[in-house]
Amino acid sequence: MTPPVPPSPDLPVGAVVVIGGGTAALCAAIAARRAGASVILLDRAPPENRGGNTRHSRNLRIMHCAPSPLFPGSYDEADFHADLTKAAEGAGDEALGRLLIRRSAAVPDWLAAQGVAFQTIACGGLPWSRKTAFFLGGGTAMINTLYATATRLGIDIRHRSHVIGLSRDGAVTLADGAGGTRTVRARAVVVASGGYQANPVWLAEQWGDDAAELIVRGTPFAAGEPLRALFDLGAASVGTPGACHLVAVDGRLTEADGGIVTRVDGLDLGIAIDRDGKRFEDETTITGPTRYAQWGRRVAALPGRIAHAVWDADAVDRVPPAIVEPIRVESLEALAAFLAVPIADLAASAADSGRVTRAPFFTVPIRPGLTFTCYGVRIDDHSRVLTPDGEPLGCLFAAGMIMAPNVIGTGYLAGAALTIGAVFGRIAGEEAAEHALG
Amino acid sequence: MRLDDPREEARRVLRLCNVCNYCNGYCELFRAAERHRIFSDGDLATLAHLCHNCRNCWQACQYAPPHPFAVNVPLVLAELRLLSQTELAWPRPIAHLGLLTLAVSLLPVLLVLLLVPGESLFAAHTGPGAFYRVIPWATMSLAAALPLGWSLLALGVGLVRFWRAGGGARGAEMRAACPEALRDAILLRNLDGGGVGCDDGNGLPSFWRKRFHHLVLGGFLLCLASTMVATLYHHWLGLEAPYPVLSLPVILGSLGGLGLIAGSLGLLALKQGADPAPIAPAAVQSGRLLLGQLVAMAASGLVLLALRDSPAMGILLALHLGTVIGFFVALPHGKFAHAPYRAAALLRAALERRNDER
Numbered sequence: 001m002t003p004p005v006p007p008s009p010d011l012p013v014g015a016v017v018v019i020g021g022g023t024a025a026l027c028a029a030i031a032a033r034r035a036g037a038s039v040i041l042l043d044r045a046p047p048e049n050r051g052g053n054t055r056h057s058r059n060l061r062i063m064h065c066a067p068s069p070l071f072p073g074s075y076d077e078a079d080f081h082a083d084l085t086k087a088a089e090g091a092g093d094e095a096l097g098r099l100l101i102r103r104s105a106a107v108p109d110w111l112a113a114q115g116v117a118f119q120t121i122a123c124g125g126l127p128w129s130r131k132t133a134f135f136l137g138g139g140t141a142m143i144n145t146l147y148a149t150a151t152r153l154g155i156d157i158r159h160r161s162h163v164i165g166l167s168r169d170g171a172v173t174l175a176d177g178a179g180g181t182r183t184v185r186a187r188a189v190v191v192a193s194g195g196y197q198a199n200p201v202w203l204a205e206q207w208g209d210d211a212a213e214l215i216v217r218g219t220p221f222a223a224g225e226p227l228r229a230l231f232d233l234g235a236a237s238v239g240t241p242g243a244c245h246l247v248a249v250d251g252r253l254t255e256a257d258g259g260i261v262t263r264v265d266g267l268d269l270g271i272a273i274d275r276d277g278k279r280f281e282d283e284t285t286i287t288g289p290t291r292y293a294q295w296g297r298r299v300a301a302l303p304g305r306i307a308h309a310v311w312d313a314d315a316v317d318r319v320p321p322a323i324v325e326p327i328r329v330e331s332l333e334a335l336a337a338f339l340a341v342p343i344a345d346l347a348a349s350a351a352d353s354g355r356v357t358r359a360p361f362f363t364v365p366i367r368p369g370l371t372f373t374c375y376g377v378r379i380d381d382h383s384r385v386l387t388p389d390g391e392p393l394g395c396l397f398a399a400g401m402i403m404a405p406n407v408i409g410t411g412y413l414a415g416a417a418l419t420i421g422a423v424f425g426r427i428a429g430e431e432a433a434e435h436a437l438g
Numbered sequence: 439m440r441l442d443d444p445r446e447e448a449r450r451v452l453r454l455c456n457v458c459n460y461c462n463g464y465c466e467l468f469r470a471a472e473r474h475r476i477f478s479d480g481d482l483a484t485l486a487h488l489c490h491n492c493r494n495c496w497q498a499c500q501y502a503p504p505h506p507f508a509v510n511v512p513l514v515l516a517e518l519r520l521l522s523q524t525e526l527a528w529p530r531p532i533a534h535l536g537l538l539t540l541a542v543s544l545l546p547v548l549l550v551l552l553l554v555p556g557e558s559l560f561a562a563h564t565g566p567g568a569f570y571r572v573i574p575w576a577t578m579s580l581a582a583a584l585p586l587g588w589s590l591l592a593l594g595v596g597l598v599r600f601w602r603a604g605g606g607a608r609g610a611e612m613r614a615a616c617p618e619a620l621r622d623a624i625l626l627r628n629l630d631g632g633g634v635g636c637d638d639g640n641g642l643p644s645f646w647r648k649r650f651h652h653l654v655l656g657g658f659l660l661c662l663a664s665t666m667v668a669t670l671y672h673h674w675l676g677l678e679a680p681y682p683v684l685s686l687p688v689i690l691g692s693l694g695g696l697g698l699i700a701g702s703l704g705l706l707a708l709k710q711g712a713d714p715a716p717i718a719p720a721a722v723q724s725g726r727l728l729l730g731q732l733v734a735m736a737a738s739g740l741v742l743l744a745l746r747d748s749p750a751m752g753i754l755l756a757l758h759l760g761t762v763i764g765f766f767v768a769l770p771h772g773k774f775a776h777a778p779y780r781a782a783a784l785l786r787a788a789l790e791r792r793n794d795e796r
Contacts, residue, residue, distance in 0.1 A: 048504055049504075055500045056500050058460055117632070117633065117634045119463035119632065123463045123633070124463075125459070125463055125468065125469050125472075134463070136463045136464070136632045136633070136634065137460060137461055137464060137494060137495070137497075138458075138460030138498055139460075139500070140460075140498050140499065141494070141497065141498035144497055144498070148642065255506050257505060259458075259500050259501070260457075260458060261454055261457045261458050321453060321456055321457060321475055322457060323457050323507075
């Protein structure tokens with residue numbers, strides 16, 4: 001059973017406004033509501049696309065001292081700290097990192113109290129993971145549960161809310177869809193709207209005009225306007241403009257929200273060639289859980305931001321299944337013609353590798369898929385947005401990927417994004433409620 | 439992106455499910471699908487029957503429409519169940535099953551009205567053999583046994599075809615997997631929704647579907663037991679129906695009947711409020727027909743019990759007999775067939791689990 005909600009105080013509607021629709025936003029909204037504030041949630045997406053990038057997630061990284069139904073082993077603070085430090089490459093804030101790790105321990109129980117179900121090891125089907133807990137049914141199932149809980153708690157959820165401006169004193173400006181604007185006033189605002197990975201114009205500042213070639217793997221609604229508004233108000237930045245998490249995805253699947261099933265795997269069984277038919281990497285050296293990201297970075301750096309995987313008849317059956325079959329061609333000549341690369345270069349690439357010999361051949365175009373950007377706002381341990389002087393920026397709080405570089409820099413750690421959302425979402429919600437009610 | 443042919447669509451969707459895997463905590467279907475890189479028609483029929491239609495995977499799917507991948511696992515598997523049951527049916531599927539069963543159910547009433555003299559039909563009969571003074575025992579037994587025997591044969595042929603298409607028998611191994619499969623079938627473990635229950639479309643998962651299904655299953659088994667005990671009474675103990683209210687056949691049958699009615703009405707009510715997107719309309723129709731038949735069979739039996747000493751007994755007996763015969767006739771062609779096919783699919787899954795462990 002969930003604990004009772006304190007009576008709603010006598011405040012104007014919207015004492016706390018939360019901007020966003022993923023884990024951080026939902027956790028902030030629920031925490032603020034449970035702390036007694038009235039809450040409005042403003043999500044850019046329509047209801048059928050709600051959930052931000054959490055829709056595509058599955059697990060969160062949790063510190064825990066003993067095996068449990070969710071974890072086959074233990075993962076203590078030192079372990080987690082070592083992983084986080086390595087991923088952040090020294091760019092993370094030590095105190096906020098420790099806060100994340102320690103507060104992560106309470107996340108499964110807190111989410112369970114909001115109705116979220118986890119997949120137990122006994123249930124079967126899970127990869128062995130002592131570091132992360134898995135949602136039953138994945139992130140969309142969790143999001144559904146959190147929205148149901150938020151609705152039950154009386155949180156005012158407004159989809160298709162396009163936030164374009166913020167102020168230090170809690171005025172939130174929305175585009176009304178007809179060229180005008182309207183304003184929602186709050187005593188505290190939690191900005192949990194993620195990065196700007198779905199904004200090719202902003203990305204073009206570092207990536208150039210072909211930023212649109214980066215395939216958005218998550219929500220197409222992460223345009224980053226609230227982040228821009230925070231910078232316009234004088235928020236201090238963390239992370240690096242233009243830095244982002246990239247993975248290798250099937251270039252035939254270009255629509256947003258492809259999630260995890262569009263990744264290209266099995267490159268170590270064949271070759272990867274650039275648009276001129278030349279190899280650019282020893283494919284067999286790129287292995288392990290980070291192989292998708294390693295390939296994503298490399299392909300993003302190639303001319304035209306494209307590569308092609310090629311396997312031969314012997315290898316193709318060992319390539320892990322993908323949702324779309326590779327393209328089959330009967331000879332190297334036909335492949336060269338199909339890819340519009342010089343046959344001499346393609347033949348040399350195939351011969352050098354020693355792995356592409358027997359016809360027919362199979363190919364898949366590879367594009368960089370963009371998961372999230374690594375550029376956000378600096379916060380303190382109350383999740384308050386800070387100015388470059390270290391002063392809180394009015395009544396503005398931030399949680400989730402918009403502040404993730406505070407703890408992880410421009411690095412990536414599996415399951416950490418969800419934990420950052422849950423931990424700092426809850427902190428931001430509780431602190432915003434206190435600010436609004438105090 | 440949805441394909442018209444249910445089998446091709448199931449291949450497309452399950453292939454995607456195998457890459458994603460997020461739902462493998464919900465039920466056996468996803469864990470069984472992971473064992474296949476390519477899906478034969480027989481594999482697909484087996485997998486389709488592993489789905490208990492809890493629909494949690496539909497609610498949880500990150501690729502459900504309006505996503506362009508348009509994944510809808512419960513829908514395509516429901517279509518596939520209908521398709522494979524039609525194809526496996528022997529001698530061949532029956533059109534207008536609802537009308538046929540209605541006609542068969544009402545036929546005995548018509549026949550007794552025509553053939554039994556009014557002074558006997560509308561008299562109050564009591565004591566041992568009372569029923570048989572309206573419809574002779576041999577007539578009643580034959581009228582029930584013939585359609586039942588035929589239907590069991592037809593169901594058996596379908597089941598053998600289903601089992602062969604799914605990979606065939608494996609003697610001792612199969613016997614070893616039976617207890618596990620029986621447990622999964624009786625406990626309806628795959629209606630647990632991974633431990634949270636099933637979501638019928640209102641966003642709040644619950645165990646009501648499983649409870650109602652258990653009431654139907656339990657009620658059906660109790661009625662079966664009642665009939666078997668009554669048969670023993672008749673042949674071994676020489677005791678003729680109607681039996682006293684506190685006798686074993688009446689107690690088992692009454693409890694079974696109440697279970698059937700409560701469970702069927704519950705399931706019908708859940709269907710009423712359900713999200714239509716993951717549901718095949720034809721499957722809902724055949725489900726309603728079966729549940730309606732079960733309610734008619736149980737209710738006519740209970741009313742017969744209540745009024746068996748009155749002049750209405752003759753007509754009620756004919757009506758109850760008619761509903762039972764109608765149920766027997768529809769057995770292999772309607773929704774009931776999902777029970778043996780599902781049990782066989784659970785046996786296949788139990789077999790493969792045991793293979794994995796080796």
